Amino acid sequence: MVQIVEEGAVTLNVEGAFYNPRMKMNRDIGVAVAGALGISDYLDALAASGARGLRVAKEAKVDHVALNDVSPRAARLLEENAKRNGLEACEILSTNANVLMHQRHFEAVDLDPFGSPSPFIAAASRSAIGYIFITATDTAPLCGAHLKSGIRKYMAVPVKAEHHREMGARILLGATARELARVDKGMEPLLTYASEHYVRVYLKIARGAKMADKTLKGMGHLEQCRSCGRWRAIPGMACQSSGVCTFCGERADVAGPLWLGPIQNREHIRKTLAELEGSIARYDRAVRLLHLCAEEIDDPMYYDHHKLCRKFKVTPGSAESLVERLRSGGWRASRTHFSGVGIKTDAPFEVLNEVLCSI
């Protein structure tokens, strides 16, 4: 049986393999990132029909692409789809991804599993020399909706809060930073985003114990007030929270350990945008998303503008004008791709309160 689909520059038989057309934008961006970075050796560790790896081979013109899937049926489809697209040079493998990643090194390793990438992050951290790209569709455990599962998978405690999408991304980044550190590697996030029900991260690896130590300085915790919603980032692997909100005196929960460092690299996003915008195909959604990511300030987390206004009992103006007023007061501020009503700022909660109430 054949079930043919076309995506990007490839034609695929997806009969009997996992293929999700809703992940096309995720793959569009993946191809653009591979092109922007000039990658020459890439592993699609959990390849299914090959939608991701074959597009990377064809569209980003990556020299060596290995596509692996433990399912023999998927591996047969990978062979067939490689031939169908004139990509016989691709290496097709059918082994447990963790075994493969412990045996071989690749410049870039891409993890695109069902649900949580957690079982594969340790092996990918060993295998990848230059880059790790990860998709996580287990947003409920990452963001705090399934607390115990999140703790088991990522060894971090999430807190349910308005910025849950960014918390999920930062817990995934934190778990990866810790795995990389175990093998004397550090990381720099190049692009991080949440879309629909998944989180995607693109990480550049820096080798050596010193780089690992430097990376771990980006780890920390987040203190989250149960009452007023104020949060505070607390750097360091050892948690320094008093458990009390310094704004209203109520009890504060602690999330973490998680990644508090920058999550977007503007120069890299600009190059990826050039790949997307230079393509004949129209990638409007991806382009809009990446522009938003590039505009975000580096400071962690965001407030929900509407929730803040309800809390301080003020009528919400536009989020844009709040950003402008914070900036004119000398603070950093921006919108965020994580939420249409999200406001990022380095201004303390007290200042945010004053600015909102002074309309």
Ligand SMILES: C[S@@+](CC[C@H](N)C(=O)[O-])C[C@H]1O[C@@H](n2cnc3c(N)ncnc32)[C@H](O)[C@@H]1O
């Ligand atoms: C979500 S699908 C991959 C989708 C694909 N990357 C795409 O863009 O269409 C996950 C795949 O991982 C494979 N898989 C699951 N566990 C694996 C393992 N331990 N080693 C290798 N492949 C595995 C499954 O057979 C499945 O085809």
Ligand SMILES: [Zn+2]
């Ligand atoms: Zn409080």
